[in-house]
Amino acid sequence: MLTAFDENKKLINLLENRPESLKGKYFCPACRSELSLKNGAIKTPHFAHKSLQACDLALENESAQHLGLKKELYEWFKQDEKVEIERYLPALNQRPDLLVNDKIAIEIQCSYLSLKRLKERSENYRQHGYRVLWLMGKDLWMQERLTELQKNLLYFSENRGFYYWELDLEKQKLRLKSLIHEDLQGHLLYLTDEFSFKKAPLLSLLRRPYQRQKLQSITVPKGQSSERFIRQQLFHRSAKWLKIQEIYYQKGENLLTKNFQKSFFAPPGLNLLTVSKLELPSVNFCQITQNISEYYQNFWENFTEKYTENLYPPRFYAIMKERENEKNQVKA
Ligand SMILES: [Zn+2]
Incomplete structure (x- = not known):
């Protein structure tokens, strides 16, 4: 760690003080136990606990x-x-x-x-x-x-x-x-x-x-078509893909005739299995607090049907949807 209390309980920051100028004893700001100053050649000068006692916040082995x-x-x-x-x-x-x-x-x-x-x-x-x-x-x-x-x-x-x-x-x-x-x-x-x-x-x-x-957007690379990949998986009796095929079958659809002739891409959390169940995934990405189900929906409708050549950001699909709604209102 780079900070410590000195004997006067003043917080010392090693990025603001030359290590050579530091004398006396230093203590952990969390557990108050004594620290030693490591001023070697390889690592940035830092403090380390003198004994390996339990410190909740030990930033050892940095x-x-x-x-x-x-x-x-x-x-x-x-x-x-x-x-x-x-x-x-x-x-x-x-x-x-x-x-x-x-x-x-x-x-x-x-x-x-x-x-x-x-x-x-x-x-x-x-x-x-x-x-x-x-x-x-x-x-x-x-x-x-x-x-x-x-x-x-x-x-x-x-x-x-x-x-x-x-x-x-x-x-x-x-x-x-x-x-x-x-x-x-x-x-x-x-x-x-x-x-x-x-x-x-x-x-x-x-x-x-x-x-x-x-x-910005990303052009979908011309690789192996998804259809070929899915065929291979079914041929090798992959349990996961047999299950997906089954789900499509129960909906009266054929997985292989879906519009997957191109390489298929999807944002993390969205895949053929989740969408085929006709329910959007309730994936819990722990840093993401926004509701992303509308993006998933828009992505799915657009990428598999209209804009199949490129991958676009969520805002693009939202704008396209808005325009479509406006057009429909004019017609009505
Ligand atoms: Zn400590």
């Missing part, structure tokens, strides 16, 4: 990456905002990596944490009126498919659909991955925006998905 990113983002925020590092919030018994303008908690997540823990912590912030933004270090960058943990770190906006933040300490970049879609096998398709550290104000970049902007 990797060089985590300490480095904390330092970079602290300096970046500080250019334009009020920012505190590791501020202990007693009401929540939590200590976000950074607290911006007293209400935005920034969590730099560099390693795996359990879904249960993620949900508890996210919920705890929200219940106490904080907004929490999870920014992901290398081990949690998006790979070929989304893990359950990553699904619960997705955010959502009308302009960008599902999106995800990544931090690259080596390249000194913040990455926004947006308009995230999955194909039938869970392979991902998305847009990537990259921002160099400390160029533009960080808070405005983090608000980018909500700001007014030209709507």
Whole structure:
């Protein structure tokens, strides 16, 4: 960790004080036990508990990456905002990596944490009126498919659909991955925006998905058609696909004659199985508080019937729907 109380109960921040200038004893702001100052060559200078006693909020074993990113983002925020590092919030018994303008908690997540823990912590912030933004270090960058943990770190906006933040300490970049879609096998398709550290104000970049902007789209790649993939799955008697076929069959429809000649993509949480039941998924993405069922509905109607060449953000489909409603009103 980068903060500690000194003997006079003054909070010392290692990013604002030269470690060489620090003398005396230091204590953990949460459990009050004694800390030692580590001033080595590889990691950013930091404090560590002297004994491995139980500290609820021990930020031990923070990797060089985590300490480095904390330092970079602290300096970046500080250019334009009020920012505190590791501020202990007693009401929540939590200590976000950074607290911006007293209400935005920034969590730099560099390693795996359990879904249960993620949900508890996210919920705890929200219940106490904080907004929490999870920014992901290398081990949690998006790979070929989304893990359950990553699904619960997705955010959502009308302009960008599902999106995800990544931090690259080596390249000194913040990455926004947006308009995230999955194909039938869970392979991902998305847009990537990259921002160099400390160029533009960080808070405005983090608000980018909500700001007014030209709507972007992704062209559906010309790959294997979904029909071929589904045929293969049925041929190999895949239990999952036999079940989906059965559901379509009960509705009096044939899965294979549906309009899936192209590659099929859908936003996370929506797939042929959920839609075929004619009920929208009640997926619980733990960072998303908006109701996204209307987006799912609009997406499904448009992507499978009208706009099959591209994947668009939720706002696009909403606008198309509005126009259609207006046309119908004129006719009536
Ligand atoms: Zn402690």
